Amino acid sequence: MTPQDFIQIILFIAVLTGLTPILGSYMYKVFTGKKHVMLPVLGWLEGLIYRFVGADPVEETNWKSYTFSLLMFNFIGFVFVFLIQLFQAYLPLNPANLPNVSWHSAINTSVSFVTNTNWQGYAGETTMSYFVQMIGLTVQNFVSAATGIAVILAVIRGITRKSTDIIGNFWTDLTRSILYVLLPLSIMFAIVLVGQGVIQNFKTYEPVQTLQGGHQVLPMGPAASQIAIKQLGTNGGGFFNANSAHPFENPTPFSNFLQILAIFLIPASLTYMYGKMVGSARQGWAIFSVMLILFLAGLCLSLYGEYSTNPVFGHLPLMEGKETRFGITNSVLFSVVTTNASCGAVNAMHDSLSPLSGMVAIINMMLGEVIFGGVGAGLYGMVIFIILTVFIAGLMVGRTPEYLGKKIGAFEVQMAIVANLTTSVAILVFTAWASVSSYGLAGLHNTGPHGFSEILYAYTSAAGNNGSAFAGLNANTLFYNLTLGFVILAGRFGVIIPALAIAGSLAGKNITPPSSGTFRTDNWLFIGLLIGVILIVGGLTYFPSLSLGPVVEHLLMNNGISF
Amino acid sequence: MKTLLISLKIFLTFTVLTGIIYPLFITGIAQVLFPEKANGSLLVRNSQVVGSKLIGQQFDSVIYFTSRPSVILYNPLPSGGSNYGLTNIKLKEIVAARRHTFCSFNQLDSLTAIPSEMLFASASGLDPHISPQAALLQVDRIANARNFNDLCKLKLINCIKNLTEGSQFLCLGEKRVNVLLLNLETDKIQ
Numbered sequence: 001m002t003p004q005d006f007i008q009i010i011l012f013i014a015v016l017t018g019l020t021p022i023l024g025s026y027m028y029k030v031f032t033g034k035k036h037v038m039l040p041v042l043g044w045l046e047g048l049i050y051r052f053v054g055a056d057p058v059e060e061t062n063w064k065s066y067t068f069s070l071l072m073f074n075f076i077g078f079v080f081v082f083l084i085q086l087f088q089a090y091l092p093l094n095p096a097n098l099p100n101v102s103w104h105s106a107i108n109t110s111v112s113f114v115t116n117t118n119w120q121g122y123a124g125e126t127t128m129s130y131f132v133q134m135i136g137l138t139v140q141n142f143v144s145a146a147t148g149i150a151v152i153l154a155v156i157r158g159i160t161r162k163s164t165d166i167i168g169n170f171w172t173d174l175t176r177s178i179l180y181v182l183l184p185l186s187i188m189f190a191i192v193l194v195g196q197g198v199i200q201n202f203k204t205y206e207p208v209q210t211l212q213g214g215h216q217v218l219p220m221g222p223a224a225s226q227i228a229i230k231q232l233g234t235n236g237g238g239f240f241n242a243n244s245a246h247p248f249e250n251p252t253p254f255s256n257f258l259q260i261l262a263i264f265l266i267p268a269s270l271t272y273m274y275g276k277m278v279g280s281a282r283q284g285w286a287i288f289s290v291m292l293i294l295f296l297a298g299l300c301l302s303l304y305g306e307y308s309t310n311p312v313f314g315h316l317p318l319m320e321g322k323e324t325r326f327g328i329t330n331s332v333l334f335s336v337v338t339t340n341a342s343c344g345a346v347n348a349m350h351d352s353l354s355p356l357s358g359m360v361a362i363i364n365m366m367l368g369e370v371i372f373g374g375v376g377a378g379l380y381g382m383v384i385f386i387i388l389t390v391f392i393a394g395l396m397v398g399r400t401p402e403y404l405g406k407k408i409g410a411f412e413v414q415m416a417i418v419a420n421l422t423t424s425v426a427i428l429v430f431t432a433w434a435s436v437s438s439y440g441l442a443g444l445h446n447t448g449p450h451g452f453s454e455i456l457y458a459y460t461s462a463a464g465n466n467g468s469a470f471a472g473l474n475a476n477t478l479f480y481n482l483t484l485g486f487v488i489l490a491g492r493f494g495v496i497i498p499a500l501a502i503a504g505s506l507a508g509k510n511i512t513p514p515s516s517g518t519f520r521t522d523n524w525l526f527i528g529l530l531i532g533v534i535l536i537v538g539g540l541t542y543f544p545s546l547s548l549g550p551v552v553e554h555l556l557m558n559n560g561i562s563f
Numbered sequence: 564m565k566t567l568l569i570s571l572k573i574f575l576t577f578t579v580l581t582g583i584i585y586p587l588f589i590t591g592i593a594q595v596l597f598p599e600k601a602n603g604s605l606l607v608r609n610s611q612v613v614g615s616k617l618i619g620q621q622f623d624s625v626i627y628f629t630s631r632p633s634v635i636l637y638n639p640l641p642s643g644g645s646n647y648g649l650t651n652i653k654l655k656e657i658v659a660a661r662r663h664t665f666c667s668f669n670q671l672d673s674l675t676a677i678p679s680e681m682l683f684a685s686a687s688g689l690d691p692h693i694s695p696q697a698a699l700l701q702v703d704r705i706a707n708a709r710n711f712n713d714l715c716k717l718k719l720i721n722c723i724k725n726l727t728e729g730s731q732f733l734c735l736g737e738k739r740v741n742v743l744l745l746n747l748e749t750d751k752i753q
Binding site for chain 2: 007008011049052055065068069072073077080123124134135136138139142171175183186187194196197199200202203205206208209210211212214216217218219220222224225226228229245246247251253254256310312313316318319323325326327330331346347348349351354355358445446447448449450453471556557562
């Protein structure tokens with residue numbers, strides 16, 4: 001690594017840390033109903049939307065109605081995205097004359113985009129019309145991210161309110177997230193991206209006579225508008241098959257820097273907003289520190305994996321599946337950030353990463369996507385780990401566990417365990433099934449331990465709602481489309497519903513004022529405990545499966561063995 | 564029932580706002596501020612489109628600089644990489660074969676250190692760049708094939724220098740040369 005490599009990483013961390021309180025306090029104002037800069041610009045539209053849809057913005061509901069609204073809204077999105085894919089050949093804005101999408105691929109894609117996963121079994125430029133990309137997929141990029149923010153807002157209200165069962169209004173949370181946070185940021189970001197060279201047009205695909213006389217057809221389309229929200233909303237579904245490795249999607253090192261930053265921007269700022277909302281900025285920074293430490297640990301291991309020499313390729317820099325303009329450091333940084341944050345966009349092919357770097361990507365997803373995590377999703381996942389941590393700490397010292405003045409009871413811990421188990425069971429059971437069935441093995445691109453890693457990566461990515469892939473695996477088959485679709489649903493709603501149940505239950509409790517005996521959750525002791533619980537509870541479950549895949553591959557590669 | 568109705572209406576609202584108005588708005592601004600970039604940074608020679616500045620092309624002629632290996636042979640429909648893992652024996656064999664081809668094609672000693680991007684395929688299959696070192700290794704072969712005298716050869720080396728893009732804002736990204744732009748300039752040398 002050169003000094004320049006380190007400078008790029010340090011710059012990224014510095015800019016991220018600097019922007020966290022700025023966007024965090026803005027979102028605090030937006031979601032607590034205070035005056036903010038966007039109110040004069042778009043406030044009229046918010047009122048208009050409530051009047052048109054017939055929702056009373058003041059009326060708040062209990063956690064069950066809140067969950068019901070959320071599920072209903074997501075279900076409608078699923079049906080719509082499914083149908084327009086099924087009939088895209090008859091719909092407008094299809095200059096490449098792409099045919100209808102197969103039903104199982106359409107199910108998989110709509111489940112995937114509604115849940116903020118954006119797993120893609122298809123190739124964008126040869127499958128989806130501009131109509132589907134815009135009206136189906138771009139919309140879900142916004143609303144699925146807004147759904148994540150809505151859930152964390154409900155959880156925060158559960159923590160801060162007392163003796164009530166009311167945790168908020170899903171429609172206002174959704175509307176404000178889109179109008180005041182996602183939309184303005186996306187507009188700014190999309191324009192900068194076009195300035196760097198990302199395309200944004202409605203032209204037909206451009207046929208080109210190449211310099212030496214060959215033939216090339218360049219894909220076109222409204223890419224920048226979708227890519228901006230794809231990064232900011234931690235969605236990750238590329239406009240093109242190669243995602244952010246495609247020069248039309250990520251043309252320069254600067255666009256790349258901004259795309260990496262955009263992935264972490266909202267999840268990081270939410271920790272600051274969280275601190276302000278629960279009444280102590282330190283609580284937010286404690287969570288931010290946990291995330292940053294886990295991120296750095298993964299980054300170091302991943303860089304070590306890519307920069308160390310191996311007997312197969314010697315000292316050659318490992319440029320397979322990487323782009324010249326990004327080089328190795330920016331590709332590794334992107335891969336760690338995108339798997340930390342349940343984004344799933346890629347600027348290098350993860351399948352060709354060194355075994356250790358591939359393992360870091362898998363572990364990041366296995367830990368429950370809480371290292372910054374998806375927009376909203378990372379933070380409510382982290383709150384679930386915090387509940388487990390105070391519970392375990394409470395057991396150790398023999399006191400009733402408490403978090404921010406709320407007593408943690410059996411119900412909260414049960415829900416936290418349900419959320420945790422749903423994803424681990426989904427990952428391990430389906431990986432096992434695919435590894436021993438002929439239709440599972442049929443999709444493999446690599447053999448040996450790396451083949452197993454391809455399957456493990458796929459189900460881990462689905463359960464974590466990440467969406468990146470060891471893309472050699474041919475997952476556009478009936479078996480993978482349906483099983484992955486199911487795992488995605490389990491990984492999304494199997495966490496959202498318990499999280500909202502926890503919110504409802506906490507809201508009903510009283511707040512005990514802090515005393516000298518209160519177990520503090522904003523100091524280094526707690527940060528250490530929380531990291532420990534995330535690694536042990538979240539990570540240890542998967543140790544055997546990791547041993548069979550990347551660990552053994554790393555050891556074999558270091559002995560010069562290929563398959 | 565009320566929830567269903569609100570859900571439908573709010574879904575419709577956001578479909579119009581973020582699915583139609585937002586992309587059209589961005590397209591409008593993009594076409595006014597950066598029309599050339601928004602339309603794909605196309606390169607025109609003799610009033611004919613010869614490609615995009617951002618999308619690499621396949622070059623196997625002796626008179627042109629070669630691009631990186633691409634598993635899709637620079638056909639962008641669809642883009643993608645090899646997805647070979649490092650322990651895949653095929654990757655090991657392909658890299659050895661590419662090293663051999665690159666050395667013999669450019670009449671280089673088989674022990675020459677070849678920049679790694681010429682041995683490994685890119686992620687998108689459309690990588691427009693190679694490193695300046697990889698371009699310099701090809702200068703002799705191209706100069707011979709084009710019967711360049713020493714002055715023209717010097718111009719060729721100067722082209723590589725001029726087209727080398729450094730880091731953005733002093734620290735972001737790697738040194739690189741755009742192969743298509745370089746070949747267009749090469750054609751101009753007399």
